Amino acid sequence: MVTIKLYPTLDEKVAVLTGAARGIGKAVSDALIENNCKVVIGDILEKEGQEVVDAYNEKAGLKVAAFIRTDVTKYSDNIALFKLAETEFGGVDIALMNAGIVTGADSMFTPLDDATENRIIDVNAAAMIKGTKVALLHMAKRGGGSIVLVSSMAGIYSAPNLASYNASKHAVVGYTRSFQLMPSICNVRVNALCPFWIETELTAKFCNSDYEKFPYAKVISRCRYATMECLVEGFMTLTTDESRNTQTLKVLPDGLEIEQAPVVPDSFSGSADRETLAQFIPAAIAVGKHELAEALARYEQQR
Incomplete structure (x- = not known):
């Protein structure tokens, strides 16, 4: 169970989260709810997402959360997600862009199929751009805000058999580092979280792979994992510390560590x-x- 710290500056803030029906997104959503935030969750997992929101509202005894089915690769769905937050709770202060997939991660010698190659880039990289652009507009109207994009340690380093996944997550880091001037333009900060392996459905999928066909799965199954508690702390740090912008924060088994941008x-x-x-x-x-x-x-x- 994740120990949740309280951050007074988050009181009554409104957060939009993608991919929060379970795993990393849900852990962050839980922490925001405990900090008296309102949350709006977008996910393709309709049953799970609605159950999460219903549980929040039932516990609070009033509406503190909303859900809408969201395909993050579509501008129309991203717009509907953020407009729902505005309609239900008056605006958006915080966004977590977390939706991601691993299907097609190992692409070196797979069939030459357009849909497979496009899908992992569309979900893991292009969707981050689409969601961030919509978030910027809503936060600019609000007077500012904080956006956290979930990349991965695969966005900094590269592992064998994960070529397309590495590429998609590297894109998120590069995109994050492009927002140096945004606080001066509209008081919005953009940062990235790069988790090491954490116990989620994603890591379970890797670990359950056939080791003979995917040898790296044995490495994943036997390495030390970072904790969900550390990841939530990283998100809260990037969200509440107004000095942080375009940072890449690594979530490691030994704690949090900033990955410095390359020196020009x-x-x-x-x-x-x-x-x-x-x-x-x-x-x-x-x-x-x-x-x-x-x-x-x-x-x-x-x-």
Whole structure:
């Protein structure tokens, strides 16, 4: 059972979570509910997701949670998810983008099938982009917020037999590191969690593999796991600490550790380039604010 710490700054906040019908997403959702947040869960697992929400509402004696079936690969579903949070609870302050799959992870010599290759990238990477773009619009209207994207240690390191999974999770880390200016544009922070193996349905699926066909499964089954409690602490740290933006936080068997971004080589810049960069940042913030205003106007017209 996860020991849940209390964070006073989360009181009455509204959180949207994808992939929270079970596993990592549900553990984070449980912690948010215990911290007096309202939660809106989006998942393709309708029965499980509705049961989670019903249990929250029954325990609270009032509506503190809502569920909607969400295919995270579709903009229409992401929009419906965030609009539900706005309708039910007035807005969105926090988002956890957690939905992911492992089907097609081992792709080196599999059949040359478009659907298989597209699916793992669509769910694990492209859906993170779609959900984040919708979250940004809702949080900008709210005056700010925190978005946490779930990547993986496979987003930093690479394991044999997980080529496409590695690629999809590396994409999430790179995407997260691209939001350096967002706090100045709309007061929204974007960070990533990179868990090591944790006991979930995903790890069970790997461990139940045929070791002869998938030798890495034996490594997964015998290594030390990170704890769900540590993962929840990592999420809460990224969400409540307003100094954290574009961080990649590793969830390890020994605790939390920041993965530092690669250092830019000296050959990338000279004195003239540093001066240009200093001029670029305020210009880019101004452009970002203008583009945000246009995006919000378009979004409102779709309502």
